[in-house]
Amino acid sequence: MITKKTSRRIPAAALAAGLMMWGTAQAHGDKHEHGVVHLDVAIEGDTLAIQLESPLDSVLGFERQPRTPAERQSVDRMLATLRGGAVLFTPDARGQCRFEEAQLESALIAGSSTDSAPGKSEHLDVDVSYRFRCAAAADLSTLSHQLFALFPRIQRIDAQVATPKGQSRQVLKRPDATLSLGG
Numbered sequence: 001m002i003t004k005k006t007s008r009r010i011p012a013a014a015l016a017a018g019l020m021m022w023g024t025a026q027a028h029g030d031k032h033e034h035g036v037v038h039l040d041v042a043i044e045g046d047t048l049a050i051q052l053e054s055p056l057d058s059v060l061g062f063e064r065q066p067r068t069p070a071e072r073q074s075v076d077r078m079l080a081t082l083r084g085g086a087v088l089f090t091p092d093a094r095g096q097c098r099f100e101e102a103q104l105e106s107a108l109i110a111g112s113s114t115d116s117a118p119g120k121s122e123h124l125d126v127d128v129s130y131r132f133r134c135a136a137a138a139d140l141s142t143l144s145h146q147l148f149a150l151f152p153r154i155q156r157i158d159a160q161v162a163t164p165k166g167q168s169r170q171v172l173k174r175p176d177a178t179l180s181l182g183g
């Protein structure tokens with residue numbers, strides 16, 4: 001199931017400008033397909049950077065503010081799991097990497113409510129940036145993940161990998177847990 005983020009009508013006069021904005025949204029990987037997660041993995045210098053973009057449905061099961069204590073608990077659990085970069089991702093040992101930080105953004109989190117006006121049917125994402133520092137980044141050859149294990153609703157991962165050895169697109173299907181870093 002592929003769904004667009006909004007279904008607002010664009011007045012004809014605004015179409016030219018709107019197309020440009022649309023293009024920008026697409027350039028930011030603003031696709032939204034339930035069950036699919038996008039990963040951007042890059043090695044630059046001694047840094048391994050991972051950008052994760054997921055529909056909330058894939059990691060939470062709903063895409064609106066929580067309404068019950070149980071739903072609020074689900075949100076807290078999801079946020080804690082997504083922030084746990086050292087559990088979610090394991091660069092192979094040769095890289096000697098250490099997890100440094102995760103930065104998480106979602107319209108679900110208080111303070112960023114621009115995307116969540118009530119009463120509209122729409123789709124919400126969560127974006128997380130992870131950073132690892134690696135003593136031997138050039139020796140990295142694989143990156144393992146626990147996304148399928150920790151989030152049963154994720155069925156596929158579309159990944160883009162950019163390293164000094166080259167660039168690739170990789171599609172992982174459950175239960176494949178390893179990305180190649182081109183080694």
Ligand SMILES: [Zn+2]
Pocket residue numbers: 003032034055056057063122123124
């Ligand atoms: Zn959705």
